[in-house]
Amino acid sequence: MDQEGYINYNIPWFEYGEYYSIQDDGIFYLHKEEEKPKDGKKLFRIISLNDTSVTFLCYQDDSTYILYKN
Numbered sequence: 001m002d003q004e005g006y007i008n009y010n011i012p013w014f015e016y017g018e019y020y021s022i023q024d025d026g027i028f029y030l031h032k033e034e035e036k037p038k039d040g041k042k043l044f045r046i047i048s049l050n051d052t053s054v055t056f057l058c059y060q061d062d063s064t065y066i067l068y069k070n
Contacts, residue, residue: 021029021037026047031040047055052069
């Protein structure tokens with residue numbers, strides 16, 4: 001996150017046969033076509049706190065960000 005409050009999170013590059021999946025628990029996974037999503041790599045999780053904010057948990061470096069709606 002920079003000083004102005006902008007977050008730059010680079011979603012990893014994926015190759016042919018890999019997919020991104022968003023599960024009911026808010027976790028984004030990167031997985032192979034033949035894998036179940038939860039057997040793949042966890043990228044990040046979005047958790048709704050209330051009507052105006054969400055939390056992002058980034059599994060890459062265990063950082064957490066809270067985003068607020070304007």
